């Protein structure tokens with residue numbers, strides 16, 4: 001049994017990860033300030049299975065308390081939105097970049113063994129070559145991407161200088177149950193599903209031909225669990241994705257197909273800071289971590305629809 005801290009553990013990815021760690025028999029603590037996360041995401045695990053600390057990652061006192069006797073940190077806390085970072089770059093920087101630096105410094109002091117960092121595929125920007133490899137040049141296009149990449153560099157730096165083990169997992173467009181469709185910064189899949197379930201047209205920024213490597217939450221959890229124990233991976237970075245790309249128009253078509261509807265999307269202007277295409281080369285994670293994506297986009301959408309119809313939108317069925 002290991003004692004783990006999940007920062008941002010009340011969020012979408014963090015809550016699934018915390019749940020998986022509890023299932024594996026680990027002792028789990030969560031640090032979250034609920035800026036985008038919700039206590040309801042952990043309701044089924046509180047208070048017996050998870051110790052919850054409500055607080056801000058950028059507060060060193062809070063971090064000291066959260067890191068006491070911790071061996072492994074899964075650092076998920078962030079303000080994870082490109083448009084939000086365009087509107088308010090300083091808040092994004094404070095949480096994603098400064099918060100990560102604070103965490104690493106405190107983790108080192110506390111004698112943490114390994115920090116697994118939720119990095120972002122946004123680090124690649126609009127690089128021409130697909131699929132994107134970890135060795136490709138980075139070209140962050142938004143304040144969010146810059147701040148997440150700064151966090152990556154701090155991780156690598158702390159491994160290099162201080163010997164603190166860090167592993168960076170570059171997630172590609174994660175989706176799954178519990179992802180919040182209501183936020184003004186909601187990700188595309190919960191937004192599209194919510195619109196289609198309500199019989200409304202999903203709104204696409206741009207022509208809909210932009211593509212993403214949509215990655216189901218269970219595969220991201222799998223990657224984190226593998227990264228926690230894999231030998232010889234400290235200081236390294238791995239793409240975590242499905243390995244295929246889907247355009248937004250294909251996404252709408254698949255949701256329609258699963259729902260038996262024929263709802264057409266509406267198009268608005270493209271958004272500044274968004275990348276055009278994204279697809280990962282996942283061979284490094286497969287070789288070094290033993291990672292293998294198990295849920296494709298269609299199956300993932302089916303599970304999301306089951307969740308949103310059962311748990312979130314009963315009135316609109």
Ligand SMILES: NC(=O)c1ccc[n+]([C@@H]2O[C@H](COP(=O)([O-])OP(=O)(O)OC[C@H]3O[C@@H](n4cnc5c(N)ncnc54)[C@H](O)[C@@H]3O)[C@@H](O)[C@H]2O)c1
Pocket residue numbers: 007008009010011012013014031032033034035036037038055056057058075076077078079080095099118119120121148170171172173174175187
């Ligand atoms: N969802 C994706 O597609 C995706 C893709 C690439 C990377 N990521 C990264 O994965 C991580 C988790 O993302 P998510 O989709 O679960 O988002 P989320 O918003 O659901 O989770 C982030 C959590 O961090 C918490 N948080 C924010 N600021 C905090 C602070 N100052 N102190 C403590 N807690 C704070 C929020 O309350 C929330 O619970 C983030 O680091 C994000 O950058 C996500």
